[in-house]
Amino acid sequence: MNANADQRLEQLLSEQYDAFQAIHESWGQGETYFNWGYQTALHQPLAATRERLVCEVFRALGPGPGDRIIDVGFGSGAQDLWAARHHDFAELIGFNISARQVQEARRRAAELGLDGRLRFHHQPAEDMAALADASADGLVAIECAPHFDRPRFYKEAARVLRPGARMVLADICFCAALSPAIRSGPPPLRRMGTIRDNQASWSPWFVTRELRNINWQTLPGCQRTVFAVLRSLARVDAGPHRRHWVELAKTSQIMSIGLLVRAIRYDLIVLERR
Ligand SMILES: C[S@@+](CC[C@H](N)C(=O)[O-])C[C@H]1O[C@@H](n2cnc3c(N)ncnc32)[C@H](O)[C@@H]1O
Numbered sequence: 161m162n163a164n165a166d167q168r169l170e171q172l173l174s175e176q177y178d179a180f181q182a183i184h185e186s187w188g189q190g191e192t193y194f195n196w197g198y199q200t201a202l203h204q205p206l207a208a209t210r211e212r213l214v215c216e217v218f219r220a221l222g223p224g225p226g227d228r229i230i231d232v233g234f235g236s237g238a239q240d241l242w243a244a245r246h247h248d249f250a251e252l253i254g255f256n257i258s259a260r261q262v263q264e265a266r267r268r269a270a271e272l273g274l275d276g277r278l279r280f281h282h283q284p285a286e287d288m289a290a291l292a293d294a295s296a297d298g299l300v301a302i303e304c305a306p307h308f309d310r311p312r313f314y315k316e317a318a319r320v321l322r323p324g325a326r327m328v329l330a331d332i333c334f335c336a337a338l339s340p341a342i343r344s345g346p347p348p349l350r351r352m353g354t355i356r357d358n359q360a361s362w363s364p365w366f367v368t369r370e371l372r373n374i375n376w377q378t379l380p381g382c383q384r385t386v387f388a389v390l391r392s393l394a395r396v397d398a399g400p401h402r403r404h405w406v407e408l409a410k411t412s413q414i415m416s417i418g419l420l421v422r423a424i425r426y427d428l429i430v431l432e433r434r
Contacts (some may be wrong), residue, residue: 163355166309167346170284173307177258179404190264194235195303195330196412196426197381198374206388209381213330214239217300220328220370220430223249230255230320232285233304237265240278253296254280255288261314273417284414286312294322301329306352311361318365321433327366328373329429332415333358335422350387351369355425366431375419379425382416385409 177194184192195382197209198216216305223229227249231240234254243252256262262282281290285301299317301308317327332409334342334349336356342349343357349401353361389409396402 165347168308174257176404178260179401181260183401185189190236191268192236193238194290196378196385198377199380210225214242217302217328217330218243218247221298221326223298226250228300232301236261244274244277252278254286255283257284286316288316288320291320293319296320297325299327303330306332308360310353314362315418323433325433327431331429332426335425365434369432370430372428373425374428375426379419382412393409
């Protein structure tokens with residue numbers, strides 16, 4: 161992809177997530193999760209399934225006392241506030257391209273007296289300039305890697321992680337059979353990639369420790385997101401925010417069908433820095 165197309169896509173994504181954040185803030189729900197959740201039984205509240213996904217990812221990371229961990233694409237920061245309450249790490253550094261989400265995450269961390277432990281940067285995951293080489297002990301990426309320029313991201317993650325450090329992703333991509341079509345597809349699809357191409361792209365730096373398919377646990381929340389967005393549409397003012405909200409319903413519906421027919425996969429991936 162050329163540099164201009166990359167910049168345009170990043171601009172669009174930051175506008176989208178600024179809009180999603182603004183909508184939640186207008187409802188008094190600035191601290192919220194933006195993932196599809198991990199559902200294991202009927203009738204679980206959507207918010208609880210979303211927290212469960214965060215829990216699965218941090219459990220797989222297993223941070224310890226003294227660890228410095230990274231969270232890329234941290235949404236409103238809700239997952240890091242949760243992690244700070246449930247895990248005993250020294251410091252968490254977040255990277256996000258949505259200025260509004262960074263602002264909210266910093267505000268809540270300061271309000272809770274956690275701003276010494278949780279630090280949030282308005283910088284892309286592909287360029288964690290705030291971090292020195294091999295300076296971090298772990299990294300999480302929850303439902304955001306499909307937006308990344310993956311080859312650049314894997315290389316940058318490998319730069320900042322020390323050897324043996326874990327990187328855990330709740331990740332969405334296309335199935336291997338679609339590789340030829342996706343390679344010549346439009347930029348957002350190319351960024352999602354296929355499992356085969358993504359694995360080839362991370363393997364120079366990372367050993368795959370676990371690759372667990374979680375389509376069935378994430379599909380219900382993906383579909384419920386469509387319903388929730390449509391139900392709330394009347395509460396979103398007409399204008400650019402509403403346009404992004406409608407787009408979210410459309411994309412989630414397509415994703416939901418993709419997960420059902422397994423053209424799209426949702427995986428919990430545990431990698432180890434070589
Ligand atoms: C689907 S949301 C997931 C948010 C959060 N991890 C969660 O599960 O609630 C995707 C997040 O990735 C962020 N994002 C997208 N592209 C990014 C990039 N290149 N670098 C850092 N963050 C990015 C968005 O701003 C948004 O916060």
